[in-house]
Amino acid sequence: MSLHHGKPLCVSSIFRPGLYDGQVAIVTGGATGIGKGITKELLFLGCTVVIASRKADRLADGAEEIRNWLQNTGRQASLHVLQCNVRKEDEVKNLISTTVRMFGKLDFLVNNGGGQFLSSTADIRLKGWNAVVETNLTGTFLLCREAYNQWMKDHGGVIVNMAMDMWKGYPFMGHSGAARAGVVNLTKTLGVEWAQSNVRVNAVAPGSSIASPTAAANYGNANIFDAAAVNIPLKRTGTVEEVSSAVCFLLSPGAAFITGETIRIDGGQSFYITPNFRLSEDSKPSDVYRWQSQFDSDHPTGTKSKL
Ligand SMILES: CCCCCCCCCCC/C=C/C(=O)SCCNC(=O)CCNC(=O)[C@H](O)C(C)(C)COP(=O)(O)OP(=O)(O)OC[C@H]1O[C@@H](n2cnc3c(N)ncnc32)[C@H](O)[C@@H]1OP(=O)(O)O
Numbered sequence: 001m002s003l004h005h006g007k008p009l010c011v012s013s014i015f016r017p018g019l020y021d022g023q024v025a026i027v028t029g030g031a032t033g034i035g036k037g038i039t040k041e042l043l044f045l046g047c048t049v050v051i052a053s054r055k056a057d058r059l060a061d062g063a064e065e066i067r068n069w070l071q072n073t074g075r076q077a078s079l080h081v082l083q084c085n086v087r088k089e090d091e092v093k094n095l096i097s098t099t100v101r102m103f104g105k106l107d108f109l110v111n112n113g114g115g116q117f118l119s120s121t122a123d124i125r126l127k128g129w130n131a132v133v134e135t136n137l138t139g140t141f142l143l144c145r146e147a148y149n150q151w152m153k154d155h156g157g158v159i160v161n162m163a164m165d166m167w168k169g170y171p172f173m174g175h176s177g178a179a180r181a182g183v184v185n186l187t188k189t190l191g192v193e194w195a196q197s198n199v200r201v202n203a204v205a206p207g208s209s210i211a212s213p214t215a216a217a218n219y220g221n222a223n224i225f226d227a228a229a230v231n232i233p234l235k236r237t238g239t240v241e242e243v244s245s246a247v248c249f250l251l252s253p254g255a256a257f258i259t260g261e262t263i264r265i266d267g268g269q270s271f272y273i274t275p276n277f278r279l280s281e282d283s284k285p286s287d288v289y290r291w292q293s294q295f296d297s298d299h300p301t302g303t304k305s306k307l
Protein backbone atom coordinates (compact mmCIF):
# COMPACT_ATOMS: atom_id res chain seq x y z
CA MET A 1 0.00 0.00 0.00
CA SER A 2 1.25 3.47 -0.88
CA LEU A 3 0.20 6.99 0.01
CA HIS A 4 -1.01 9.29 -2.75
CA HIS A 5 -1.95 12.85 -1.76
CA GLY A 6 -2.10 11.47 1.76
CA LYS A 7 -4.60 8.76 0.83
CA PRO A 8 -3.90 5.05 0.73
CA LEU A 9 -3.58 3.78 -2.81
CA CYS A 10 -3.88 0.03 -3.38
CA VAL A 11 -2.19 -0.89 -6.62
CA SER A 12 -1.12 -4.33 -7.72
CA SER A 13 -0.31 -3.21 -11.25
CA ILE A 14 -1.58 -0.77 -13.85
CA PHE A 15 -0.69 -3.31 -16.54
CA ARG A 16 -3.11 -5.88 -17.91
CA PRO A 17 -3.34 -9.20 -16.09
CA GLY A 18 -1.39 -11.94 -17.87
CA LEU A 19 0.88 -9.45 -19.67
CA TYR A 20 3.93 -11.55 -18.77
CA ASP A 21 2.40 -15.03 -18.85
CA GLY A 22 5.03 -17.55 -19.94
CA GLN A 23 7.94 -15.09 -19.60
CA VAL A 24 11.03 -15.64 -17.44
CA ALA A 25 12.86 -12.89 -15.54
CA ILE A 26 15.86 -12.57 -13.26
CA VAL A 27 15.68 -9.75 -10.69
CA THR A 28 18.89 -9.21 -8.73
CA GLY A 29 18.29 -7.94 -5.20
CA GLY A 30 14.72 -9.13 -5.72
CA ALA A 31 14.05 -10.06 -2.09
CA THR A 32 14.18 -6.54 -0.61
CA GLY A 33 13.08 -2.96 -1.22
CA ILE A 34 12.72 -1.90 -4.84
CA GLY A 35 13.66 -5.35 -6.16
CA LYS A 36 10.91 -6.93 -4.07
CA GLY A 37 8.40 -4.46 -5.54
CA ILE A 38 9.51 -5.35 -9.08
CA THR A 39 9.35 -9.07 -8.31
CA LYS A 40 5.81 -8.78 -6.94
CA GLU A 41 4.54 -6.87 -9.97
CA LEU A 42 6.17 -9.25 -12.47
CA LEU A 43 4.71 -12.26 -10.64
CA PHE A 44 1.31 -10.57 -10.49
CA LEU A 45 1.49 -10.16 -14.28
CA GLY A 46 2.22 -13.87 -14.77
CA CYS A 47 6.00 -13.88 -15.11
CA THR A 48 8.26 -16.61 -13.70
CA VAL A 49 10.82 -14.78 -11.56
CA VAL A 50 14.23 -15.82 -10.24
CA ILE A 51 15.45 -13.56 -7.45
CA ALA A 52 19.17 -13.52 -6.80
CA SER A 53 21.45 -11.91 -4.22
CA ARG A 54 24.23 -12.69 -1.74
CA LYS A 55 22.36 -13.56 1.45
CA ALA A 56 20.41 -16.83 1.65
CA ASP A 57 18.38 -15.73 4.69
CA ARG A 58 17.26 -12.52 2.98
CA LEU A 59 16.26 -14.46 -0.12
CA ALA A 60 14.28 -17.02 1.89
CA ASP A 61 12.47 -14.41 4.01
CA GLY A 62 11.72 -12.23 0.99
CA ALA A 63 10.44 -15.18 -1.03
CA GLU A 64 8.12 -16.25 1.76
CA GLU A 65 6.69 -12.75 2.12
CA ILE A 66 6.21 -12.41 -1.65
CA ARG A 67 4.51 -15.82 -1.94
CA ASN A 68 2.09 -14.92 0.88
CA TRP A 69 1.33 -11.57 -0.74
CA LEU A 70 0.66 -13.13 -4.12
CA GLN A 71 -1.57 -15.80 -2.63
CA ASN A 72 -3.73 -13.00 -1.21
CA THR A 73 -4.16 -11.56 -4.70
CA GLY A 74 -5.45 -14.96 -5.84
CA ARG A 75 -2.54 -15.62 -8.17
CA GLN A 76 -0.07 -18.50 -8.35
CA ALA A 77 3.61 -17.64 -7.81
CA SER A 78 6.35 -19.05 -9.96
CA LEU A 79 9.10 -17.63 -7.78
CA HIS A 80 12.57 -19.12 -7.46
CA VAL A 81 15.65 -18.23 -5.48
CA LEU A 82 19.32 -18.47 -6.44
CA GLN A 83 22.25 -17.16 -4.44
CA CYS A 84 24.58 -14.93 -6.43
CA ASN A 85 27.09 -12.24 -5.62
CA VAL A 86 27.12 -10.06 -8.74
CA ARG A 87 30.77 -9.23 -8.05
CA LYS A 88 31.75 -12.84 -8.74
CA GLU A 89 31.99 -13.83 -12.39
CA ASP A 90 31.55 -17.58 -11.79
CA GLU A 91 28.40 -16.98 -9.72
CA VAL A 92 26.94 -14.71 -12.42
CA LYS A 93 27.65 -17.30 -15.11
CA ASN A 94 25.98 -19.92 -12.93
CA LEU A 95 22.90 -17.73 -12.28
CA ILE A 96 22.24 -17.31 -15.99
CA SER A 97 23.01 -20.89 -17.00
CA THR A 98 20.91 -22.36 -14.18
CA THR A 99 17.96 -20.12 -15.05
CA VAL A 100 18.11 -21.06 -18.73
CA ARG A 101 18.47 -24.75 -17.86
CA MET A 102 15.57 -24.70 -15.39
CA PHE A 103 13.10 -22.64 -17.41
CA GLY A 104 14.31 -23.07 -20.97
CA LYS A 105 14.81 -19.34 -21.60
CA LEU A 106 15.46 -15.88 -20.21
CA ASP A 107 13.25 -13.02 -21.44
CA PHE A 108 14.05 -10.29 -18.92
CA LEU A 109 17.01 -9.25 -16.77
CA VAL A 110 16.57 -6.57 -14.10
CA ASN A 111 19.92 -5.49 -12.67
CA ASN A 112 18.50 -3.98 -9.49
CA GLY A 113 20.93 -5.36 -6.87
CA GLY A 114 23.48 -2.83 -5.66
CA GLY A 115 24.32 -0.16 -3.15
CA GLN A 116 27.06 1.82 -1.47
CA PHE A 117 28.03 3.51 1.78
CA LEU A 118 28.25 7.20 2.64
CA SER A 119 31.72 8.67 2.75
CA SER A 120 33.52 11.80 1.73
CA THR A 121 35.49 10.78 -1.33
CA ALA A 122 38.79 11.69 0.29
CA ASP A 123 38.18 9.02 2.93
CA ILE A 124 37.24 6.11 0.64
CA ARG A 125 39.77 3.30 0.82
CA LEU A 126 40.64 1.44 -2.38
CA LYS A 127 38.90 -1.71 -1.11
CA GLY A 128 35.70 0.24 -0.50
CA TRP A 129 35.90 2.01 -3.89
CA ASN A 130 36.41 -1.33 -5.62
CA ALA A 131 33.57 -2.97 -3.68
CA VAL A 132 31.09 -0.31 -4.81
CA VAL A 133 32.28 -0.10 -8.42
CA GLU A 134 32.36 -3.90 -8.73
CA THR A 135 28.86 -4.20 -7.24
CA ASN A 136 27.16 -1.55 -9.34
CA LEU A 137 29.11 -1.26 -12.60
CA THR A 138 31.10 -4.47 -13.06
CA GLY A 139 28.22 -6.60 -11.73
CA THR A 140 25.85 -4.98 -14.22
CA PHE A 141 28.33 -5.58 -17.04
CA LEU A 142 28.81 -9.26 -16.07
CA LEU A 143 25.09 -9.95 -15.88
CA CYS A 144 24.36 -8.18 -19.17
CA ARG A 145 27.21 -9.99 -20.92
CA GLU A 146 26.22 -13.44 -19.66
CA ALA A 147 22.50 -12.93 -20.33
CA TYR A 148 23.37 -11.86 -23.86
CA ASN A 149 25.97 -14.52 -24.65
CA GLN A 150 24.10 -17.41 -23.04
CA TRP A 151 20.59 -16.60 -24.30
CA MET A 152 19.51 -13.18 -25.56
CA LYS A 153 21.94 -12.94 -28.48
CA ASP A 154 20.01 -15.67 -30.33
CA HIS A 155 16.53 -15.14 -28.87
CA GLY A 156 16.15 -11.45 -28.03
CA GLY A 157 15.25 -10.08 -24.62
CA VAL A 158 14.97 -6.96 -22.48
CA ILE A 159 17.36 -5.66 -19.83
CA VAL A 160 16.71 -2.90 -17.28
CA ASN A 161 19.65 -1.52 -15.30
CA MET A 162 19.68 0.57 -12.12
CA ALA A 163 21.13 4.07 -12.00
CA MET A 164 20.59 6.86 -9.47
CA ASP A 165 20.31 10.65 -9.18
CA MET A 166 23.99 11.28 -9.98
CA TRP A 167 23.34 13.71 -12.83
CA LYS A 168 25.01 16.65 -11.06
CA GLY A 169 27.61 14.52 -9.27
CA TYR A 170 26.89 12.73 -6.00
CA PRO A 171 28.55 14.32 -2.97
CA PHE A 172 29.42 11.69 -0.31
CA MET A 173 28.65 8.87 -2.71
CA GLY A 174 31.40 9.54 -5.25
CA HIS A 175 32.09 5.86 -5.86
CA SER A 176 28.47 5.00 -6.56
CA GLY A 177 27.84 8.17 -8.58
CA ALA A 178 30.77 7.30 -10.84
CA ALA A 179 29.67 3.66 -11.13
CA ARG A 180 26.06 4.59 -11.98
CA ALA A 181 27.17 7.14 -14.55
CA GLY A 182 29.06 4.21 -16.04
CA VAL A 183 25.87 2.15 -15.98
CA VAL A 184 23.99 4.90 -17.87
CA ASN A 185 26.73 4.99 -20.50
CA LEU A 186 26.95 1.19 -20.75
CA THR A 187 23.17 1.12 -21.20
CA LYS A 188 23.46 3.40 -24.26
CA THR A 189 26.28 1.32 -25.73
CA LEU A 190 24.51 -2.01 -25.27
CA GLY A 191 21.26 -0.54 -26.59
CA VAL A 192 23.08 0.10 -29.86
CA GLU A 193 25.33 -2.98 -29.99
CA TRP A 194 22.61 -5.49 -29.19
CA ALA A 195 19.75 -3.97 -31.21
CA GLN A 196 20.70 -6.36 -34.01
CA SER A 197 19.67 -9.25 -31.74
CA ASN A 198 16.43 -7.52 -30.74
CA VAL A 199 17.75 -7.01 -27.23
CA ARG A 200 16.63 -3.72 -25.69
CA VAL A 201 18.69 -2.27 -22.84
CA ASN A 202 17.36 0.59 -20.70
CA ALA A 203 17.78 1.89 -17.16
CA VAL A 204 15.85 3.62 -14.41
CA ALA A 205 17.29 6.31 -12.14
CA PRO A 206 15.36 6.60 -8.87
CA GLY A 207 15.86 9.72 -6.81
CA SER A 208 17.42 9.41 -3.38
CA SER A 209 13.97 8.93 -2.04
CA ILE A 210 12.67 5.38 -2.31
CA ALA A 211 12.20 4.27 1.28
CA SER A 212 12.30 0.69 2.46
CA PRO A 213 13.51 -0.77 5.77
CA THR A 214 16.52 -2.45 4.14
CA ALA A 215 17.60 0.63 2.22
CA ALA A 216 17.31 2.83 5.32
CA ALA A 217 19.19 0.29 7.48
CA ASN A 218 22.18 0.75 5.21
CA TYR A 219 22.44 4.34 6.47
CA GLY A 220 21.66 3.61 10.12
CA ASN A 221 18.62 5.87 10.20
CA ALA A 222 15.05 4.73 9.57
CA ASN A 223 13.90 8.24 8.59
CA ILE A 224 16.72 9.17 6.28
CA PHE A 225 14.54 9.20 3.17
CA ASP A 226 11.91 11.52 4.70
CA ALA A 227 14.53 14.26 4.82
CA ALA A 228 14.68 14.23 1.04
CA ALA A 229 11.04 15.31 0.55
CA VAL A 230 11.60 19.03 1.12
CA ASN A 231 13.76 19.28 -1.99
CA ILE A 232 11.56 17.19 -4.24
CA PRO A 233 9.24 19.30 -6.42
CA LEU A 234 6.45 16.75 -5.98
CA LYS A 235 6.96 17.22 -2.20
CA ARG A 236 7.08 13.60 -1.16
CA THR A 237 9.32 10.57 -1.27
CA GLY A 238 8.75 7.89 -3.92
CA THR A 239 7.58 4.32 -3.54
CA VAL A 240 8.99 1.01 -4.67
CA GLU A 241 5.82 0.58 -6.75
CA GLU A 242 6.62 3.77 -8.65
CA VAL A 243 9.98 2.34 -9.63
CA SER A 244 8.47 -1.03 -10.45
CA SER A 245 5.84 0.36 -12.80
CA ALA A 246 8.56 2.12 -14.83
CA VAL A 247 10.57 -1.10 -14.96
CA CYS A 248 7.51 -3.10 -16.04
CA PHE A 249 6.81 -0.52 -18.75
CA LEU A 250 10.37 -0.74 -20.09
CA LEU A 251 10.10 -4.55 -20.16
CA SER A 252 6.76 -4.40 -21.98
CA PRO A 253 5.89 -4.27 -25.69
CA GLY A 254 4.73 -0.70 -24.99
CA ALA A 255 8.43 0.21 -24.87
CA ALA A 256 9.35 -1.81 -27.97
CA PHE A 257 10.95 1.22 -29.66
CA ILE A 258 12.88 2.44 -26.61
CA THR A 259 16.48 1.35 -26.08
CA GLY A 260 19.58 2.89 -24.53
CA GLU A 261 17.38 5.21 -22.44
CA THR A 262 17.46 6.02 -18.71
CA ILE A 263 14.20 7.13 -17.08
CA ARG A 264 14.40 9.36 -13.99
CA ILE A 265 11.96 8.47 -11.21
CA ASP A 266 12.61 11.25 -8.75
CA GLY A 267 9.65 13.64 -8.53
CA GLY A 268 11.69 16.24 -10.41
CA GLN A 269 14.47 16.36 -7.80
CA SER A 270 17.36 15.96 -10.20
CA PHE A 271 16.21 19.02 -12.17
CA TYR A 272 16.12 21.01 -8.96
CA ILE A 273 18.93 20.32 -6.49
CA THR A 274 21.86 18.00 -5.85
CA PRO A 275 20.62 15.03 -3.80
CA ASN A 276 20.57 15.47 -0.05
CA PHE A 277 23.26 18.06 0.32
CA ARG A 278 23.50 21.82 0.04
CA LEU A 279 26.17 24.33 0.85
CA SER A 280 26.00 25.74 4.35
CA GLU A 281 24.37 29.17 4.66
CA ASP A 282 27.67 30.82 5.63
CA SER A 283 29.95 29.06 3.17
CA LYS A 284 32.46 31.30 1.44
CA PRO A 285 34.08 30.77 -1.96
CA SER A 286 37.14 29.49 -0.13
CA ASP A 287 35.27 26.73 1.66
CA VAL A 288 33.05 25.37 -1.06
CA TYR A 289 34.08 21.89 -0.04
CA ARG A 290 32.35 22.20 3.32
CA TRP A 291 28.97 20.58 2.79
CA GLN A 292 26.10 20.54 5.19
CA SER A 293 23.39 17.95 5.31
CA GLN A 294 19.97 19.54 4.98
CA PHE A 295 18.75 17.00 7.42
CA ASP A 296 19.11 18.04 10.93
CA SER A 297 20.09 14.83 12.69
CA ASP A 298 23.70 13.82 13.10
CA HIS A 299 25.30 11.77 10.39
CA PRO A 300 24.00 8.20 10.35
CA THR A 301 25.39 5.67 12.72
CA GLY A 302 26.79 2.53 11.21
CA THR A 303 28.96 4.41 8.78
CA LYS A 304 32.67 4.05 9.25
CA SER A 305 33.40 7.31 7.46
CA LYS A 306 33.68 10.80 8.87
CA LEU A 307 31.18 13.28 7.44
C1 LIG B 1 24.86 13.16 6.56
C2 LIG B 1 23.46 12.92 6.13
C3 LIG B 1 23.42 12.28 4.82
C4 LIG B 1 22.06 12.08 4.22
C5 LIG B 1 22.23 11.23 3.03
C6 LIG B 1 21.02 10.47 2.62
C7 LIG B 1 21.44 9.26 1.81
C8 LIG B 1 20.29 8.54 1.28
C9 LIG B 1 20.74 7.64 0.16
C10 LIG B 1 19.79 7.66 -0.92
C11 LIG B 1 20.32 7.22 -2.28
C12 LIG B 1 20.69 5.83 -2.46
C13 LIG B 1 19.97 4.89 -2.05
C14 LIG B 1 20.35 3.48 -2.17
O1 LIG B 1 21.14 3.02 -2.94
S1 LIG B 1 19.55 2.54 -1.06
C15 LIG B 1 20.32 0.93 -1.19
C16 LIG B 1 21.07 0.72 0.01
N1 LIG B 1 21.52 -0.66 0.08
C17 LIG B 1 22.78 -0.97 0.00
O2 LIG B 1 23.66 -0.12 -0.18
C18 LIG B 1 23.09 -2.43 0.18
C19 LIG B 1 24.34 -2.89 -0.47
N2 LIG B 1 25.56 -2.27 0.00
C20 LIG B 1 26.59 -2.98 0.47
O3 LIG B 1 26.52 -4.19 0.58
C21 LIG B 1 27.88 -2.24 0.82
O4 LIG B 1 27.66 -0.87 0.90
C22 LIG B 1 29.01 -2.52 -0.19
C23 LIG B 1 28.57 -2.21 -1.62
C24 LIG B 1 30.23 -1.68 0.18
C25 LIG B 1 29.45 -3.97 -0.12
O5 LIG B 1 29.74 -4.34 1.20
P1 LIG B 1 30.57 -5.68 1.58
O6 LIG B 1 30.44 -5.83 3.05
O7 LIG B 1 30.16 -6.81 0.75
O8 LIG B 1 32.01 -5.31 1.13
P2 LIG B 1 33.47 -5.84 1.55
O9 LIG B 1 33.43 -6.45 2.90
O10 LIG B 1 33.99 -6.64 0.44
O11 LIG B 1 34.40 -4.52 1.64
C26 LIG B 1 33.83 -3.44 1.82
C27 LIG B 1 34.87 -2.33 2.00
O12 LIG B 1 34.11 -1.21 1.72
C28 LIG B 1 34.37 -0.20 2.70
N3 LIG B 1 33.15 0.02 3.46
C29 LIG B 1 32.06 -0.77 3.55
N4 LIG B 1 31.11 -0.21 4.31
C30 LIG B 1 31.61 0.96 4.70
C31 LIG B 1 31.11 2.04 5.50
N5 LIG B 1 29.90 1.99 6.06
N6 LIG B 1 31.88 3.12 5.68
C32 LIG B 1 33.12 3.19 5.13
N7 LIG B 1 33.67 2.20 4.37
C33 LIG B 1 32.92 1.12 4.16
C34 LIG B 1 35.48 -0.71 3.54
O13 LIG B 1 36.71 -0.31 2.95
C35 LIG B 1 35.33 -2.20 3.44
O14 LIG B 1 36.50 -2.89 3.67
P3 LIG B 1 37.10 -3.05 5.17
O15 LIG B 1 35.93 -3.33 6.09
O16 LIG B 1 38.06 -4.17 5.09
O17 LIG B 1 37.74 -1.74 5.45
Ligand SMILES: NC(=O)C1=CN([C@@H]2O[C@H](COP(=O)(O)OP(=O)(O)OC[C@H]3O[C@@H](n4cnc5c(N)ncnc54)[C@H](OP(=O)(O)O)[C@@H]3O)[C@@H](O)[C@H]2O)C=CC1
Pocket residue numbers: 028029030031032033034035052053054055056058059084085086087112113114115116135139162163164165205206207208209210211212214215218
Ligand atom coordinates in the same frame (compact mmCIF):
# COMPACT_ATOMS: atom_id res chain seq x y z
N1 LIG C 1 16.27 3.51 -2.39
C1 LIG C 1 16.65 4.53 -3.15
O1 LIG C 1 16.27 5.68 -2.91
C2 LIG C 1 17.54 4.28 -4.30
C3 LIG C 1 18.03 3.03 -4.62
N2 LIG C 1 18.84 2.85 -5.69
C4 LIG C 1 19.33 1.53 -6.07
O2 LIG C 1 18.24 0.65 -6.23
C5 LIG C 1 18.68 -0.68 -5.97
C6 LIG C 1 17.78 -1.31 -4.93
O3 LIG C 1 17.95 -0.59 -3.71
P1 LIG C 1 16.89 -0.63 -2.51
O4 LIG C 1 15.86 -1.63 -2.79
O5 LIG C 1 16.51 0.76 -2.22
O6 LIG C 1 17.83 -1.08 -1.30
P2 LIG C 1 18.08 -2.52 -0.65
O7 LIG C 1 19.24 -2.34 0.27
O8 LIG C 1 16.81 -3.06 -0.11
O9 LIG C 1 18.48 -3.41 -1.89
C7 LIG C 1 19.76 -3.74 -2.29
C8 LIG C 1 19.69 -5.16 -2.82
O10 LIG C 1 20.87 -5.46 -3.54
C9 LIG C 1 21.32 -6.74 -3.18
N3 LIG C 1 22.78 -6.75 -3.36
C10 LIG C 1 23.68 -5.89 -2.82
N4 LIG C 1 24.93 -6.24 -3.18
C11 LIG C 1 24.81 -7.33 -3.98
C12 LIG C 1 25.73 -8.17 -4.64
N5 LIG C 1 27.06 -7.95 -4.56
N6 LIG C 1 25.26 -9.21 -5.34
C13 LIG C 1 23.91 -9.47 -5.43
N7 LIG C 1 23.00 -8.71 -4.82
C14 LIG C 1 23.43 -7.66 -4.10
C15 LIG C 1 20.92 -6.90 -1.72
O11 LIG C 1 20.75 -8.28 -1.35
P3 LIG C 1 21.87 -9.09 -0.51
O12 LIG C 1 22.24 -8.24 0.64
O13 LIG C 1 21.19 -10.39 -0.19
O14 LIG C 1 23.01 -9.29 -1.48
C16 LIG C 1 19.58 -6.19 -1.70
O15 LIG C 1 18.53 -7.09 -2.00
C17 LIG C 1 20.13 -0.57 -5.54
O16 LIG C 1 20.96 -0.75 -6.65
C18 LIG C 1 20.18 0.84 -5.02
O17 LIG C 1 21.47 1.33 -4.91
C19 LIG C 1 19.17 3.89 -6.52
C20 LIG C 1 18.72 5.14 -6.26
C21 LIG C 1 17.92 5.44 -5.11
